[in-house]
Amino acid sequence: MSKKTTSRKARADNWTGYLIISPWxxxxxxFLLLPGAYMFVVSFTxxxxxxxxxxxxxxxxxxxxxxxxxxxxxxxxxxFVAVSVAASMVFALxxxxxxxxxxxxxxxxxxxxxxxxxVSGVAVAIxxxxxxxxxxxxxxxxxxWFGIPAVNWLGDPAYAPWAFVLMMSTTFVGAPMIIxxxxxxxxxxxxxxAASIDGANGWQKFAKITLPTLSPIILFNTITMIxxxxxxxxxxxxLAGMDGYPDHSLLFFVMxxxxxxxxxxxxxxxxxxxxVFFLIIFALTFLILKTSGSWVHYEDDRR
Amino acid sequence: MPKWIGRTxxxxxxxxxxxxxxxxxxxxxxxxxxxxxxIFVFPPKLLPYPFSFKAYPEAWMMQRxxxxxxNSLKIVFFNVLFAVLSSAFVAYxxxxxxxxxxxxxxxxxxxxxxxxxEVLIIPQYLEFKAFGWxxxxxxxIVPALAGNPFYIFLIRQxxxxxxxxxxxxxxxxxxxxxxxxxxxxxxxxxxxxxxxxIFQFMGSWNDYMGPLIYLQTRDKWTxxxxxxxxxxxxxxxxxxxxxxxxMATIYSLFPLVMFFAAQKKLIGGISTxxxxx
Numbered sequence: 418m419s420k421k422t423t424s425r426k427a428r429a430d431n432w433t434g435y436l437i438i439s440p441w442x443x444x445x446x447x448f449l450l451l452p453g454a455y456m457f458v459v460s461f462t463x464x465x466x467x468x469x470x471x472x473x474x475x476x477x478x479x480x481x482x483x484x485x486x487x488x489x490x491x492x493x494x495x496x497f498v499a500v501s502v503a504a505s506m507v508f509a510l511x512x513x514x515x516x517x518x519x520x521x522x523x524x525x526x527x528x529x530x531x532x533x534x535x536v537s538g539v540a541v542a543i544x545x546x547x548x549x550x551x552x553x554x555x556x557x558x559x560x561x562w563f564g565i566p567a568v569n570w571l572g573d574p575a576y577a578p579w580a581f582v583l584m585m586s587t588t589f590v591g592a593p594m595i596i597x598x599x600x601x602x603x604x605x606x607x608x609x610x611a612a613s614i615d616g617a618n619g620w621q622k623f624a625k626i627t628l629p630t631l632s633p634i635i636l637f638n639t640i641t642m643i644x645x646x647x648x649x650x651x652x653x654x655x656l657a658g659m660d661g662y663p664d665h666s667l668l669f670f671v672m673x674x675x676x677x678x679x680x681x682x683x684x685x686x687x688x689x690x691x692x693v694f695f696l697i698i699f700a701l702t703f704l705i706l707k708t709s710g711s712w713v714h715y716e717d718d719r720r
Numbered sequence: 721m722p723k724w725i726g727r728t729x730x731x732x733x734x735x736x737x738x739x740x741x742x743x744x745x746x747x748x749x750x751x752x753x754x755x756x757x758x759i760f761v762f763p764p765k766l767l768p769y770p771f772s773f774k775a776y777p778e779a780w781m782m783q784r785x786x787x788x789x790x791n792s793l794k795i796v797f798f799n800v801l802f803a804v805l806s807s808a809f810v811a812y813x814x815x816x817x818x819x820x821x822x823x824x825x826x827x828x829x830x831x832x833x834x835x836x837x838e839v840l841i842i843p844q845y846l847e848f849k850a851f852g853w854x855x856x857x858x859x860x861i862v863p864a865l866a867g868n869p870f871y872i873f874l875i876r877q878x879x880x881x882x883x884x885x886x887x888x889x890x891x892x893x894x895x896x897x898x899x900x901x902x903x904x905x906x907x908x909x910x911x912x913x914x915x916x917x918i919f920q921f922m923g924s925w926n927d928y929m930g931p932l933i934y935l936q937t938r939d940k941w942t943x944x945x946x947x948x949x950x951x952x953x954x955x956x957x958x959x960x961x962x963x964x965x966x967m968a969t970i971y972s973l974f975p976l977v978m979f980f981a982a983q984k985k986l987i988g989g990i991s992t993x994x995x996x997x
Contacts, residue, residue, distance in 0.1 A: 539968075
């Protein structure tokens with residue numbers, strides 16, 4: 418008797434469970450799984466959204482390999498990801514270490530460093546484009562104090578990517594810094610006390626206690642920052658236009674994808690690009706998680 | 721190394737970087753109130769004196785910014801409402817109801833977090849085109865009904881910290897599953913919902929690519945599009961830097977005010993993602 422009741426109850430719960438998660442489940446099917454599958458099909462066609470799509474097999478993917486702008490956009494994006502993620506990570510950790518004190522002034526600093534992350538990319542890009550102005554820009558003014566001649570930051574392909582990294586670091590640092598800070602405040606002080614008694618110096622404490630305890634957070638930040646940097650669009654689009662002026666030096670992957678789809682109306686090529694984009698991010702995340710076992714340290718009691 | 725060197729270094733770095741981070745906002749605002757003749761000067765004038773706020777009404781009249789703002793606020797309002805309610809409901813299912821396949825579907829929720837929205841813009845565009853939703857605000861609002869994997873995760877974690885005895889007691893008192901959610905748990909998870917609401921507000925307010933793709937005519941535009949066009953159409957009109965900065969200031973004010981009002985919640989929310997994630 419009792420067995421029958423539980424099984425009926427379990428069945429009822431199955432229905433309730435699926436009913437309650439149904440908004441997400443339906444959304445997952447309608448906005449993610451079906452479009453994703455559809456895009457896979459589209460990526461094997463040539464289609465301008467006007468004429469009938471034509472089946473071309475793997476041509477779109479193969480054509481991408483021959484497209485110098487595609488390679489350029491990949492290069493621009495990957496170089497930016499590598500430089501900006503590394504730089505922002507170091508700055509975020511450095512700032513978190515410097516801010517790791519619960520005094521009022523530290524909260525003020527923390528706020529200042531986080532503010533650029535909440536402001537829209539359009540507004541940030543507009544302000545910085547004025548700061549980067551070759552003739553009247555504030556950056557060149559600061560450099561002139563040191564006798565450095567004016568640089569055409571956004572007009573010279575040799576400098577534009579670096580100007581962009583500088584601008585983006587201010588928006589990239591905030592979130593990982595906050596997460597690092599929370600991680601630092603979770604490290605039990607007795608670890609440092611024990612190390613001091615054993616005669617460890619500051620650097621040893623950092624390398625043997627701080628870094629290992631923060632390693633799961635470093636892993637988390639690395640993945641989210643890499644994905645975030647790969648998605649770069651609005652700031653570059655506002656600063657450099659659809660073609661990533663000058664000389665495509667700011668032609669990011671997503672910008673080129675946008676151009677292929679909504680400007681050149683080459684849906685098949687754009688769909689293939691989107692799949693490549695997804696595969697790159699998926700592979701990178703997978704690779705980082707796979708190798709994380711060797712450098713990420715989990716405390717037993719927290720797992 | 722003497723202690724004062726470390727201290728000086730620490731404060732030096734903190735202040736220098738704070739200046740770099742805060743300067744763009746100072747420059748944005750001060751440029752917006754500078755006289756037009758004080759803008760194209762080198763060396764740049766650090767203090768906006770004499771100043772005037774006339775760039776604000778001038779810029780505001782250049783395009784239909786009132787309408788853009790109304791559109792932005794409308795989209796943001798429904799986005800926040802739908803995304804938060806839906807995520808809370810779904811999180812409740814994952815946290816409190818035992819059903820077959822729950823662990824699997826939750827893993828799927830987590831996995832979708834790494835999929836950038838940009839990957840799916842093409843098929844979603846085609847889908848919304850088939851629905852006849854182009855040049856309406858629906859593509860920017862309706863997907864929020866599905867909830868957001870990150871919020872689902874956040875709220876589920878929060879629900880997990882609330883003792884299940886609370887649900888049981890309510891069920892014994894005759895509450896159904898829905899009543900348990902609405903009457904008992906919903907008020908308790910408010911702090912988590914507020915965090916998600918702020919995130920969603922920022923995301924939706926700052927969104928540029930969505931409006932760029934879906935909204936074609938200016939009467940549907942959002943502030944983001946209007947301000948970007950003010951920036952790109954400079955060559956053909958009387959737009960000066962003080963106009964652009966004035967609109968950028970207005971546009972930034974919303975997330976900034978939101979941030980300062982809810983700083984604790986926001987920062988708490990970000991911290992949780994990394995620590996428990």
